[in-house]
Amino acid sequence: MKKLQLTTKILIGLIAGIVVGLLLGGSPEIAVEYIKPFGDLFLRLIKMIIVPLVLSSLVVGAASMGDVSKLGRIGGKTIAYYLVTTAIAVVIGLILGNVINPGAGLSIPVDANVQAAETPKIANTLLNIIPDNALSALVSANMLQTIAFALFLGIGITLVGEKGKPFLNFFESMAEVMYKIVAIIMSYAPIGVFALITPVVAQNGPAVLLPLAKVIIAVYLGCALHAIIVYSGAVKIFAKMNPMTFFKGAAPASVVAFTTCSSSGTLPVTIKSARDNLGVPESIGSFVLPLGATINMDGTALYQGVCALFVAQVYGLELSIAQQLTIILTATLASIGTAGVPGAGFVMLTMVLTAVGLPLEGSALVGGIDRVLDMARTCINVTGDMAGSVVIAASEGELRDPKELEEAKGA
Ligand code: ASP
Numbered sequence: 001m002k003k004l005q006l007t008t009k010i011l012i013g014l015i016a017g018i019v020v021g022l023l024l025g026g027s028p029e030i031a032v033e034y035i036k037p038f039g040d041l042f043l044r045l046i047k048m049i050i051v052p053l054v055l056s057s058l059v060v061g062a063a064s065m066g067d068v069s070k071l072g073r074i075g076g077k078t079i080a081y082y083l084v085t086t087a088i089a090v091v092i093g094l095i096l097g098n099v100i101n102p103g104a105g106l107s108i109p110v111d112a113n114v115q116a117a118e119t120p121k122i123a124n125t126l127l128n129i130i131p132d133n134a135l136s137a138l139v140s141a142n143m144l145q146t147i148a149f150a151l152f153l154g155i156g157i158t159l160v161g162e163k164g165k166p167f168l169n170f171f172e173s174m175a176e177v178m179y180k181i182v183a184i185i186m187s188y189a190p191i192g193v194f195a196l197i198t199p200v201v202a203q204n205g206p207a208v209l210l211p212l213a214k215v216i217i218a219v220y221l222g223c224a225l226h227a228i229i230v231y232s233g234a235v236k237i238f239a240k241m242n243p244m245t246f247f248k249g250a251a252p253a254s255v256v257a258f259t260t261c262s263s264s265g266t267l268p269v270t271i272k273s274a275r276d277n278l279g280v281p282e283s284i285g286s287f288v289l290p291l292g293a294t295i296n297m298d299g300t301a302l303y304q305g306v307c308a309l310f311v312a313q314v315y316g317l318e319l320s321i322a323q324q325l326t327i328i329l330t331a332t333l334a335s336i337g338t339a340g341v342p343g344a345g346f347v348m349l350t351m352v353l354t355a356v357g358l359p360l361e362g363s364a365l366v367g368g369i370d371r372v373l374d375m376a377r378t379c380i381n382v383t384g385d386m387a388g389s390v391v392i393a394a395s396e397g398e399l400r401d402p403k404e405l406e407e408a409k410g411a
Contacts, residue, residue, distance in 0.1 A: 003032045006186060010189050010190050013257055015195055043265060045192075057282055063153075063155075063164075075286065077395060078287070086332045088298075089230070089302040090305040090328045093304070097222075097310060143294045147290050183272075193210055193256065197258075197259045219376055227383055231247075238395060246280075253386060266293070271286065271290075284396065285393070288385070293381075297336070299345075300344075301331045306357065307363070330355040350363050
């Protein structure tokens with residue numbers, strides 16, 4: 001019951017933050033100066049725990065799989081699931097962009113000097129997954145490299161057998177300690193969430209948002225539809241989980257993502273929510289979730305679809321079906337390349353615009369409201385990772401019943 005209370009408290013923190021933010025709209029400095037530091041403290045606390053948590057839980061996860069082929073199978077399924085859901089997200093974004101037509105009748109002066117993000121070379125991207133120095137991967141919190149190193153450690157432990165046991169015990173103990181620290185940090189979440197959202201609302205009052213209200217509506221509505229259709233459908237069909245149970249269990253991470261605008265920064269909360277509320281075993285969550293926080297960005301892809309159409313509409317350019325298909329492809333790839341940090345999707349938007357020959361300056365149109373769009377897309381990115389972990393766990397027959405979990409805890 002305690003967990004539910006925490007979720008409720010976090011939601012109250014969110015709503016209170018929005019209300020106070022609106023009240024402080026006239027003098028946002030107060031919110032920035034006196035309230036924001038409490039939010040930054042929360043952010044630092046969760047970021048502090050990311051690398052040791054992911055490393056230890058993933059080593060344990062990989063070592064407990066027992067064989068390397070299972071790891072490969074889960075990896076393949078996970079990537080396929082993430083790609084398909086991301087492509088669906090772009091399609092939803094494009095449909096809403098066409099229906100809501102957010103750029104119609106709008107002419108906004110543009111005076112920005114925008115540089116296109118470079119399309120990354122595939123060979124380099126793949127090579128980059130392997131760190132050339134394992135410790136520097138950890139120190140710089142490079143998530144894909146940390147995942148790669150942890151997988152090797154886990155596989156090594158499995159292959160060594162008896163002599164690897166003490167090493168595994170160390171990581172098992174470390175993972176438990178890290179989970180405990182996350183629980184401690186989470187007790188501060190309601191205040192953290194409150195203090196993160198207040199300055200954002202105070203700074204982005206109605207005056208900032210109204211001119212672009214249709215873009216905001218398209219992105220928020222798109223995100224809501226994607227969650228309701230794709231995530232509800234996926235957990236219901238593949239995991240026989242009641243969608244309400246899913247969204248309730250996912251809520252702490254979804255709200256923290258909404259306020260922090262960082263999938264990576266939310267990761268400890270994501271792992272904890274999936275494990276404790278959704279019944280995803282560590283062996284799967286510790287792999288599927290960090291991978292998702294790095295490459296699975298449904299909200300970002302959806303936003304890029306909406307924004308590409310918006311820019312085309314503002315400039316009076318008609319996008320052909322072929323161009324819209326190109327958007328599906330590039331937005332899916334761009335979202336994979338998007339780092340799970342605030343504002344990263346905005347930078348990658350330039351890549352999508354370039355791919356279909358749209359004016360880059362167009363991205364400046366939505367730059368002013370990026371934070372508000374970032375909240376929705378990050379929330380969906382993270383919720384999508386958790387849906388993925390539930391689906392993959394169920395496909396391996398390893399999903400635990402959250403109700404049983406609850407009872408076992410209460411007992
Ligand atoms: N902030 C997003 C995330 O961390 C990425 C983006 O900017 O779209 O998931």
